[in-house]
Amino acid sequence: QPVLTQPPSLSASLGATARLTCTLSSGFNVGDYHIRWFQQKPGSPPRYLLSFKSDSDKNQGSGVPSRFSGSKDASANAGLLTISGLQPEDEADYYCATYHGSGSSFHYSQCLRVYSSDGGGSGVSVSAGSLSQPVLTQPPSLSASPGATARLTCTLSSGFNVGGYRIRWFQQKPGSPPRYLLNYYSDSDKGQGSGVPSRFSGSKDASANAGLLTISGLQPEDEADYYCVTWDDNSKTLTVVQTHR
Structure with missing residues (x-):
């Protein structure tokens, strides 16, 4: 890249x-x-x-x-x-x-x-933008021990089939930009980010209508915020949501 x-x-x-x-x-x-x-x-x-x-x-x-x-x-x-x-x-x-x-x-x-033109404050708003397309839900946090395996979920709302979406995962640590980890559509259509170890892997759970990020052999440096991103190849729409820390 x-x-x-x-x-x-x-x-x-x-x-x-x-x-x-x-x-x-x-x-x-x-x-x-x-x-x-x-x-x-x-x-x-x-x-x-x-x-x-x-x-x-x-x-x-x-x-x-x-x-x-x-x-x-x-x-x-x-x-x-x-x-x-x-x-x-x-x-x-x-x-x-x-x-x-x-x-x-x-x-x-x-x-x-x-x-502002008079040099005063700008009255910045920090309200989050509203999400569209599928609504993604997941537990707000997850705790696990070093060396263990963690599985993060990204569940699509009713009416949206996870099978039709490419799920991308990003990791963000305080003060740093999001880092691309991987994308997963199917076992034959997936991609790993540059330098991302194989202990980070993607999958889907069709019964739960969810995308999954599995992190094996947890390390202290894995503590971060994780985002899932859905990309619909047909409608070209993208949704971002915060998932786990």
């Missing part, structure tokens, strides 16, 4: 337009990649904003206003997220994720700070 680089922060005033960049490393052509953008506010899981590969191959997240738009700058080998008419609630951390075939990687992009 490509290495993505960008300035660590960006400041802009209310009502202005902000452009966030996601630059791919040499040897990787941005034209070949879907660039997905996520927004994260303190205490909330990442919220899917949009995906952009080309003007004819793009997707807007459910409930995401059109003032959030994706594009690319081929000369800079970068994906771009443009936010027009900045609002106080746009202040957040933003992540870009690249997707190419069965590979996927999650990268920190930029921290956007929004300020």
Whole structure:
């Protein structure tokens, strides 16, 4: 997967337009990649904003206003997220994720700070974005001993068949961006993140209508927040939810 680089922060005033960049490393052509953008506010899981590969191959997240738009700058080998008419609630951390075939990687992009024109506070809202598509439910936490095996569940709501969804799992530790672990659709259609050990594995439980993440030989460094992401290959919709810590 490509290495993505960008300035660590960006400041802009209310009502202005902000452009966030996601630059791919040499040897990787941005034209070949879907660039997905996520927004994260303190205490909330990442919220899917949009995906952009080309003007004819793009997707807007459910409930995401059109003032959030994706594009690319081929000369800079970068994906771009443009936010027009900045609002106080746009202040957040933003992540870009690249997707190419069965590979996927999650990268920190930029921290956007929004300020009022008179220099006062921005009145930032930290309310979480509403989820659409399947509602995913799971226990809020899980405890297990070092060396043991932990199984995390991601249960889809009634009316949504887990068999039709690709389940991706991410791990996030305090102060760090989410790390892509793996994706699982079936035993013959799955992918492991770069550098992720085989003791992290995906599966499904059709009877429970759930995706599963199994972590064997637990290590102290496995303590983290874990997110499951559903991706419907047909409707091109994505849902993110926090699962276990």
